[in-house]
Amino acid sequence: MPILEYHCQACDHRFEVIVHGTQQPVCPACHSSRLQRLLSVFAVAGKHAETPSPGPCRTCGDPRGPGACALDGAGG
Numbered sequence: 001m002p003i004l005e006y007h008c009q010a011c012d013h014r015f016e017v018i019v020h021g022t023q024q025p026v027c028p029a030c031h032s033s034r035l036q037r038l039l040s041v042f043a044v045a046g047k048h049a050e051t052p053s054p055g056p057c058r059t060c061g062d063p064r065g066p067g068a069c070a071l072d073g074a075g076g
């Protein structure tokens with residue numbers, strides 16, 4: 001189940017909620033439905049992770065170079 005983070009525009013409360021399907025969450029503090037969805041930690045996690053190593057193969061970082069691995073140079 002996805003845990004989403006919301007910011008209540010009514011009372012400036014910030015909270016996390018488990019969303020079931022398309023259920024519309026409400027603020028647990030003031031029960032307002034004027035919520036702004038924030039980026040989940042999962043979505044942000046991969047973005048600022050360590051930069052990909054400047055290896056020869058950009059696809060998988062195979063030290064043998066481009067075309068040496070199955071993922072790169074396979075003709076698409």
Ligand SMILES: [Zn+2]
Nearest residue numbers: 008011027030
């Ligand atoms: Zn609120």
